[in-house]
Amino acid sequence: MPEAAQRELTFLAAITAALKEEMARDAAVMVLGEDVAVGGPFGATRGLAEEFGTARVVNTPISEGAVMGVAVGAAVLGRRPVVEIMFIDFITLAMDQLVNQAAKLHYMSGGQLRVPLVVRTQCGATGSYAAQHSQCLEAWFLHVPGVKVVMPATPADARGLLKAAIRDDNPVLFIEQRGLYWSKGAVEEGEAGIVPLGRAAIRRGGEDVTVVALASMVSEALSAAGQLAEEGISAEVIDPRSLHPLDLETIAESVKKTHRLLIVHEAVAQGGVGAEVAMQAQLAAFNYLDAPVRRLGAPFTPVPYSPVLERGYVPNAAAIVATVQQLMRE
Amino acid sequence: MATFVLMPKLGQEMTEGTLLCWLKQEGEDVVKGEPIAEIETPKVTAEVEAPADGVLLKHLVPEGATVPCQEAIAVIGAAAEDIPPLPPKFPTAPASAAQEVPAPATPFTPGADHAEAELSAAGSDGRAGRPQRAGEEGGRSVPAPVPEAGGSKFGYVPASPLAKRLAREHGIELRGVRGSGSAGSVRARDLQPLIAASRRLAPLDVPPGAAPLPQRGIVIPHSSMRRRIAERVLQSTQRLPHFFISLDIDMGEALKLRAGAAPRLAQQVGVEVTINDLLVKAAALALRQHPLLNSSWTDEGIRVHAEINIGVVVALEEGLIVPVVRRADEKPLAQVCRELRTLSTRARDGSLRRQETSGGTFSISNLGMHHIDRFTAIINEPESAVLAVGSIAERAVAREGQLLVRPMMTATLSCDHRVIDGVVGSAFLNRLREILESPNLLLVEEPERH
Numbered sequence: 001m002p003e004a005a006q007r008e009l010t011f012l013a014a015i016t017a018a019l020k021e022e023m024a025r026d027a028a029v030m031v032l033g034e035d036v037a038v039g040g041p042f043g044a045t046r047g048l049a050e051e052f053g054t055a056r057v058v059n060t061p062i063s064e065g066a067v068m069g070v071a072v073g074a075a076v077l078g079r080r081p082v083v084e085i086m087f088i089d090f091i092t093l094a095m096d097q098l099v100n101q102a103a104k105l106h107y108m109s110g111g112q113l114r115v116p117l118v119v120r121t122q123c124g125a126t127g128s129y130a131a132q133h134s135q136c137l138e139a140w141f142l143h144v145p146g147v148k149v150v151m152p153a154t155p156a157d158a159r160g161l162l163k164a165a166i167r168d169d170n171p172v173l174f175i176e177q178r179g180l181y182w183s184k185g186a187v188e189e190g191e192a193g194i195v196p197l198g199r200a201a202i203r204r205g206g207e208d209v210t211v212v213a214l215a216s217m218v219s220e221a222l223s224a225a226g227q228l229a230e231e232g233i234s235a236e237v238i239d240p241r242s243l244h245p246l247d248l249e250t251i252a253e254s255v256k257k258t259h260r261l262l263i264v265h266e267a268v269a270q271g272g273v274g275a276e277v278a279m280q281a282q283l284a285a286f287n288y289l290d291a292p293v294r295r296l297g298a299p300f301t302p303v304p305y306s307p308v309l310e311r312g313y314v315p316n317a318a319a320i321v322a323t324v325q326q327l328m329r330e
Numbered sequence: 331m332a333t334f335v336l337m338p339k340l341g342q343e344m345t346e347g348t349l350l351c352w353l354k355q356e357g358e359d360v361v362k363g364e365p366i367a368e369i370e371t372p373k374v375t376a377e378v379e380a381p382a383d384g385v386l387l388k389h390l391v392p393e394g395a396t397v398p399c400q401e402a403i404a405v406i407g408a409a410a411e412d413i414p415p416l417p418p419k420f421p422t423a424p425a426s427a428a429q430e431v432p433a434p435a436t437p438f439t440p441g442a443d444h445a446e447a448e449l450s451a452a453g454s455d456g457r458a459g460r461p462q463r464a465g466e467e468g469g470r471s472v473p474a475p476v477p478e479a480g481g482s483k484f485g486y487v488p489a490s491p492l493a494k495r496l497a498r499e500h501g502i503e504l505r506g507v508r509g510s511g512s513a514g515s516v517r518a519r520d521l522q523p524l525i526a527a528s529r530r531l532a533p534l535d536v537p538p539g540a541a542p543l544p545q546r547g548i549v550i551p552h553s554s555m556r557r558r559i560a561e562r563v564l565q566s567t568q569r570l571p572h573f574f575i576s577l578d579i580d581m582g583e584a585l586k587l588r589a590g591a592a593p594r595l596a597q598q599v600g601v602e603v604t605i606n607d608l609l610v611k612a613a614a615l616a617l618r619q620h621p622l623l624n625s626s627w628t629d630e631g632i633r634v635h636a637e638i639n640i641g642v643v644v645a646l647e648e649g650l651i652v653p654v655v656r657r658a659d660e661k662p663l664a665q666v667c668r669e670l671r672t673l674s675t676r677a678r679d680g681s682l683r684r685q686e687t688s689g690g691t692f693s694i695s696n697l698g699m700h701h702i703d704r705f706t707a708i709i710n711e712p713e714s715a716v717l718a719v720g721s722i723a724e725r726a727v728a729r730e731g732q733l734l735v736r737p738m739m740t741a742t743l744s745c746d747h748r749v750i751d752g753v754v755g756s757a758f759l760n761r762l763r764e765i766l767e768s769p770n771l772l773l774v775e776e777p778e779r780h
Binding site for chain 1: 490491492493494495511512517518519
């Protein structure tokens with residue numbers, strides 16, 4: 001099949017590819033955001049304006065609330081807007097439109113309205129962007145019925161999940177971790193490689209402990225699993241890919257096999273996605289747990305600017321190894 | 331500082347003990363080394379000694395409670411001292427029955443940066459930038475939960491959900507299982523040996539295709555003695571290559587000796603001499619000449635024991651127990667007789683002490699009183715042989731062309747073939763016959779062994 005062709009792309013280029021492919025496929029798809037017509041701060045939308053024109057690739061004023069409001073309205077009227085919020089930290093300014101409008105309209109209109117909106121944004125502590133440009137805020141949106149939350153970890157998933165998100169009739173928050181932008185991987189073309197929302201990927205099979213890792217923590221968890229294997233600890237690494245809908249079945253099946261669960265994300269541990277996954281997993285697999293569920297996340301403090309402190313702030317493979325070792329002793 | 335008195339671990343296989351009675355009451359003065367409680371294991375009873383001088387502040391378990399080894403059973407301290415609120419458990423406690431109470435663990439745990447995953451930056455005092463380790467929940471420090479030592483008093487056994495489910499599925503009593511998890515909590519790994527044992531034993535382990543077990547009937551829960559017997563015989567039959575040799579012994583002379591010696595011995599010892607006494611003494615003398623029968627297979631080599639300690643199987647209502655007559659070869663028959671009587675009595679009333687059931691080097695099992703002609707016994711590891719004797723009964727015996735009726739007894743020796751070959755076993759058994767057929771040898775004061 002011609003669709004099976006693969007090429008090596010960066011995460012960023014995979015995002016661009018997905019946008020291009022979907023815009024070419026469906027004229028309703030449009031892109032809005034600050035500087036998107038010139039490629040955006042990291043180049044994710046580079047070339048789109050040239051190819052599809054500035055009517056479909058719209059530069060907006062620096063006003064997240066206004067951008068989101070426009071996009072919600074466009075979505076209700078039949079367009080499939082992909083809004084770019086430059087840093088997830090700025091999403092606070094668009095919360096009302098996203099949480100009170102986008103997430104509620106389908107429900108409050110008795111199903112008459114649909115909001116096929118994708119909000120692309122990026123997150124993560126890397127490159128000393130400091131406390132207002134580095135947060136991981138995905139957990140906030142898990143608390144809002146009506147919004148799907150997606151966090152890809154590989155270029156293939158970035159493309160595959162973004163295409164699925166654009167074709168979804170619900171608001172989807174599509175969170176890209178900045179540290180992954182220049183990572184490379186094989187990416188498929190055409191209709192191949194679309195990743196349905198709500199399906200986890202088992203990145204490495206294992207028997208002794210399940211490590212659910214989000215986004216950039218997947219590669220850290222895989223590196224940790226390699227080190228743990230040398231000690232005879234077999235870790236299964238699961239990348240949930242989308243947080244809502246969550247593929248609880250895959251996680252629970254794994255926990256029933258390994259009897260131990262660790263959830264790792266870069267976001268602050270307290271109140272994070274780890275708590276939600278832990279809750280759902282223990283409910284689904286309580287009688288199979290042989291140790292308390294553990295989570296690993298950033299400390300409860302703003303992201304430091306200092307490169308040294310920033311490195312210490314983000315969980316890494318060494319921390320995962322140490323936590324798993326502790327978990328095995330529990 | 332208060333000192334906890336722990337349930338002692340009186341040997342590798344002891345996992346729990348039952349507190350029979352308190353010898354010291356709360357508020358009483360105790361001196362280090364003084365017995366304060368009597369405990370019972372499936373095999374023995376023993377006394378728990380005070381690990382320190384002071385006042386017995388509190389009993390942590392009631393009489394009759396069964397408590398895992400190394401769990402606190404009482405607190406000793408100064409008269410007005412407060413009882414420490416959280417008697418800890420000691421996952422790898424030393425053999426000593428006492429443990430000083432450690433200082434409370436600080437919530438700060440040095441380790442990998444994110445191992446605890448929780449750093450609380452700005453406390454309510456707003457001192458941001460001076461992160462403080464905190465517990466999992468809410469940024470406050472939450473000490474690791476420590477189950478109360480009185481836990482078993484209330485029937486609560488800390489265990490993971492998986493361990494509880496496995497215990498339920500395999501009919502294992504969690505109480506008494508030694509937990510290796512945090513704060514002594516039982517984990518699946520702690521149950522694996524028991525599950526392996528129960529799987530081999532489980533009557534429900536029907537081969538595929540076989541008819542299911544009838545559902546009617548009763549289930550007799552395993553007592554700890556039953557479970558222990560099951561484990562030991564299973565292990566022995568699976569690990570030791572047993573072989574069996576038998577011969578018939580003419581017990582006429584031995585019965586005569588018994589009849590002749592009985593009154594004198596009765597006078598000396600106050601009890602009647604029994605066939606078992608003669609068997610113990612005879613086996614001990616035969617073992618002197620055939621030391622391989624008095625040895626153990628080890629990885630280093632065959633360990634030939636310096637002492638000849640003969641275990642005698644005593645049947646009990648709920649199972650059996652094997653008290654040991656030590657250095658039986660060196661003791662006069664009268665003394666063997668007296669000791670064996672004491673041991674049997676103590677075995678039946680459950681008051682055997684640990685040292686009275688350990689250290690055996692050879693065992694004898696006698697079903698003669700139950701009119702069994704012959705049988706084979708399972709070797710009591712780490713011993714290498716066991717003698718099984720049947721009843722003494724009149725049988726027709728051909729001797730020098732004559733048909734005689736003689737009181738005969740069949741003795742069957744089970745041997746661990748790793749240690750003992752057929753000829754070696756036979757030589758021992760023949761020597762045993764010689765002694766029993768010329769039982770005056772039992773009365774001769776044997777020279778010390780060289």
